[in-house]
Amino acid sequence: EVHLVESGGDLVQPGGSLRLSCAASGFTFSNYGMHWVRQAPGKGLEYVSTISSTGGSTYYANSVKGRFTISRDNSNNMLYLQMGSLRTEDMAVYYCARDCSSAICYTDYWGQGTLVTVSS
Amino acid sequence: QPVLTQSSSASVSLGSSVKLTCTLSSGHRSYIIAWHQQQPGKAPRYLMKLEDSGNYNKGSGVPDRFSGSSSGADRYLTISNLQFEDEADYYCETWDTNNRVFGGGTKLTVL
Numbered sequence: 001e002v003h004l005v006e007s008g009g010d011l012v013q014p015g016g017s018l019r020l021s022c023a024a025s026g027f028t029f030s031n032y033g034m035h036w037v038r039q040a041p042g043k044g045l046e047y048v049s050t051i052s053s054t055g056g057s058t059y060y061a062n063s064v065k066g067r068f069t070i071s072r073d074n075s076n077n078m079l080y081l082q083m084g085s086l087r088t089e090d091m092a093v094y095y096c097a098r099d100c101s102s103a104i105c106y107t108d109y110w111g112q113g114t115l116v117t118v119s120s
Numbered sequence: 121q122p123v124l125t126q127s128s129s130a131s132v133s134l135g136s137s138v139k140l141t142c143t144l145s146s147g148h149r150s151y152i153i154a155w156h157q158q159q160p161g162k163a164p165r166y167l168m169k170l171e172d173s174g175n176y177n178k179g180s181g182v183p184d185r186f187s188g189s190s191s192g193a194d195r196y197l198t199i200s201n202l203q204f205e206d207e208a209d210y211y212c213e214t215w216d217t218n219n220r221v222f223g224g225g226t227k228l229t230v231l
Contacts, residue, residue, distance in 0.1 A: 035220065037164075045156075045164065045211050047220040059218050095163060104215055106154035108166045108179060 002026040002109045004096045009114030016086050016118075022079040022096030022111060030054075030074040033099035035107060036081045038092035038116075048094070049081065053102035064090075083116070091118045122148040124212050124223035131229040137200040140226050142212030149193040151214045158225075159208040167210075170195050202230050 008020040036048040049070040050059040069082040093113040123145035132138040155167040176188035212223040
C-alpha cells in the first residue's frame with residue numbers, strides 16, 4: 001500500500017525558512033515523479049513544485065520560484081521541500097503527492113499534509 | 121498554460137445523481153484530467169483519470185457509483201446513488217510540461 005507521510009510543518013516568522021519532509025513507502029520510490037501541493041485555510045488546491053523520478057528535473061509555480069527548492073533522496077525514499085523567504089501567503093497545509101509515472105502525469109496518491117503557519 | 125473552470129457548489133438529494141463539470145481552457149480541449157475528492161478535514165483522494173475520448177481509469181477502491189465522461193472541452197464526474205459520505209470538495213487537475221493546475225473545486229452538499 002502506498003504511504004506518504006509529511007513532517008516538518010511549524011510556526012515560522014515572515015522571512016524565515018523551513019524544510020518539509022515526506023517519507024514514502026509501499027512503492028518503488030525511484031520510479032516516480034513527486035509533487036508538493038498546498039492548500040491555504042479555506043481555499044483550494046495550489047500546485048507548488050515537481051521533481052522527476054531521478055531528481056534531474058524540477059519545476060516550480062511562479063509564486064515560489066527562487067524561494068523554494070524541491071529535492072529527493074532515492075536511497076532513503078524521502079522527498080523534501082526547502083522553503084525560504086517565507087511570506088504570510090505561504091501559510092497552508094502542504095501535501096506530498098505521487099505522480100502516476102516517472103514522467104509527468106496526474107497525481108495518484110496524496111499524503112495527509114503538514115501545516116505551515118507564517119506569522120509574527 | 122491550461123486553466124480549469126469548475127462551478128463553486130452543488131446541492132443534491134441523498135440517493136440521487138449529480139454530474140460535476142470541469143472545463144478546459146481554449147487550446148487545451150484534448151488534455152487528460154484527473155478528478156480528486158476531498159472530504160471535510162481530510163487529505164485529497166485520487167478518484168480517476170479521464171481522457172478526452174471519455175475513457176476513464178479509477179483509483180483503487182473507488183466505488184462503482186463514480187464514473188467519468190467527456191464532451192469537447194468539458195470533463196464530467198458523475199456520482200450516482202449519492203451517499204452522505206460523498207459530501208466533499210471535488211477538484212480537477214491537469215498538467216503540461218512545466219505546469220500543473222487545479223480547478224477551483226466544487227463543493228458538493230448532500231441534502
